[in-house]
Amino acid sequence: MVRGKTEVRRIENAASRQVTFSKRRNGLLKKAYELSVLCDAEVALIVFSSRGKLWEFCSSSSIEKTMDRYLMQTKDVNTKHSAMTQEMKDLMSEATNMTKKIELIEAHKRKLLGETLETCSAAELHELGNQLEESLRQIRKRKQCLLAEQIAELREKEKSLLKENKLLHEKFKGGNMLRLNAAEVQSMEVNTQLMIGRPATL
Structure with a gap:
């Protein structure tokens, strides 16, 4: 007889929920132990029941040691991620600045060619004239x-x-x-x- 699949959702009956919790908790602890032995992996498992009771498993000498290693690893990853994020922000900012500079240079070039002069003031036209005279020299x-x-x-x-x-x-x-x-x-x-x-x- 084929065993039917259990629908994964919260069990409403408290007694059934407690029985299922005990069975699955023991199975989870067993799988964690098997993973640590078979694959020589450092495994730490922490389980809190709905009532706040703690169960834990650790393949190393202490779960605190594994937690410290985890925190150190995530700190390094976060630091690298932050550094990459900052570098991306700097590159984006530099690209934006370069785009603005290119736009200013293109606008100045058009003015030197005699285009879009209607927006120039008398002082700007005088400055353009001086620049053209210097260029001619x-x-x-x-x-x-x-x-x-x-x-x-x-x-x-x-x-x-x-x-x-x-x-x-x-x-x-x-x-x-x-x-x-x-x-x-x-x-x-x-x-x-x-x-x-x-x-x-x-």
């Missing part, structure tokens, strides 16, 4: 530096080309001299050949 200064660097590079390149041109010119002149000398020698050889021969008869 910096741009011109940077432009002059770049031009000066380019001019210096071109001058160095010009010197290098002039030097190379001079070397080529000297080389070219030396080549002509050699060719002229060779022509003169050849001419002398021809004259010599004409002079050596059978004397002409008169």
